[in-house]
Amino acid sequence: MTGINYSEKIPNNVNLSEDRTLQRALEHWQPNYLSWWNDMGPEGSQNFDVYLRTAVSVDPQGWAQFGHVKMPDYRWGIFLNPAEQDRKIHFGDHLGEDAWQEVPGEHRANLRRIIVTQGDTEPASVEQQRHLGLTCPSQYDLRNLFQVNVEEGRHLWAMVYLLHKYFGRDGREEGEALLARRSGDADNPRILGAFNEKTPDWLSFFMFTYFTDRDGKFQLCALAESSFDPLARTTKFMLTEEAHHMFVGESGVSRVIQRTCQVMNELKTDDPGKLRAAGVIDLPTIQRYLNFHFSVTIDLFGADQSSNAAIFYSSGLKGRFEEGKRTDDHVLKGQTYKVLDVQDGRLVEKEVPMLNALNEVLRDDYIKDSVGGINRWNKVIEKAGIPFRLNVPHKAFHRQIGTLAGVKVSPDGRHIHDHEWNTHVEEWLPSDEDRAFVASLMGRVVEPGRFANWIAPPMMGINRQPVDFEYVRFN
Ligand SMILES: [Fe+2]
Ligand SMILES: [Fe+2]
Secondary structure (H helix, E strand, C coil), rough: EEECCCCCCCCCCCCCCCCHHHHHHHHHHHHHHHHHHHCCCCCCCCCCCCEEEEEEEECCCCCEEEEEEHHHHHCCCCCCCCCCCCCCCCCCCCCEEEEEEEHHHHHHHHHHHHHHHHHHHHHHHHHHHCCCHHHHHHHHHHHHHHHHHHHHHHHHHHHHHHHHHHHCCHHHHHHHHHHHHCCCCCCCCCCCCCHHHHCCCCHHHHHHHHHHHHHHHHHHHHHHHHEEHHHHHHHHHHHHHHHHHHHHHHHHHHHHHHHHHHHHHHHHHHHHHHHHHHCCCCCCHHHHHHHHHHHHHHHHHHCCCCCCHHHHCCCCCCCCCCCHHHCCCCCCCCCCCEEEEEEEEEEEEEEEEEHHHHHHHHHHHHHHHHHHHHHHHHHHHHCCCCCCCCCCCCCCCCCCCCCCCCCCCCCCCCCCCCHHHHHHHHHHHHHHHHHCCCCCCCCCCCCCCCCCCCCCCCCCCHHCCCCCCEEEECC
């Protein structure tokens, strides 16, 4: 049941061959997907043999198999976690009823929107990252980039399967539209803001996979609670793939910091100019990148007060992070939650109905989770004996969505005037000069075991292979 059938054109563990109409629809979509991958997937790399993992079953043990494959030959397919017997809805107005195996008519439009919005982020990030292979700091990192890219492609398959299977013609049209939108395109952009930003360099990539893939984790966790059982099962399996993406981000930033600290100690300086001249990224620049990616990512959770969030929860479409582990009534009527507001030029907290604040609840859970990695980055700096510490900016800093949109707030959480903002913004967010400097470091390093000067090697290789393993064969 949990094994994956690789003998079919589309690998799957959903007995696809028993549903001829669906199989045909997906086989029709498959070449369009591949032509999207060829156009918008990793640039100039279609012929490389890459040491990738492929899912062979959805069991917690041994779902991965490693081997060199050309990315266009990667076996993208449809993998769902096994069904839980007699699964019940465990939050919202339908609490205690049987989970849905089909889409209830009254929730069709909202479910479709949720699935399309999630699905859209997957190809978007592949598009954002498509040039990065040209400037990889090592083969090890190149392989990790490609692993993330093929799995984001797989996540698109996961959402398109749901659209095709449960949403008929509308779903098939959405499946085509997911291949037609383009990250950053003025006429047909991706749906969410952060997925139209550029990922121009590897520091941005590591920040993106740390912060923005973690947004993915929280969205998927909320959808894994869904009363619509196929959505819950597919997102549960996506989460197992997501963990590696966040590892790439956390360890990537950590290795950048480690290398910077090493050079700081060798040169006995914290002068950004001298460190830049030595070809490493100074810690204040890393802080500015962190501020940017953190603030752009927390906007993805949506407005702090949202009637849609309330509807999605009460109707059972989308739960909270770890809904099952919480001990409240899972209905939340009459409960309140604190959100931020601006009054008389100051940030204040105000109580609002919790159901309307569920975006904020998920955002706050996300913030708690993302702080963990920053503490681990600070340990690297501390171990090097350097007094600098990285911080998460205040959650009102540099926001574009909800009550705080456009409100000028310093990273330490003071509501400030435009003048103070303009004076300090280059200390808080990456300037053009910062970005140009980071870009200037991006040269391509591909000899096995060699690493660019600005990043330390990892502690160990992938799948117990040595660090100087030939992760990519360039042919
Ligand atoms: Fe994803
Ligand atoms: Fe991801």
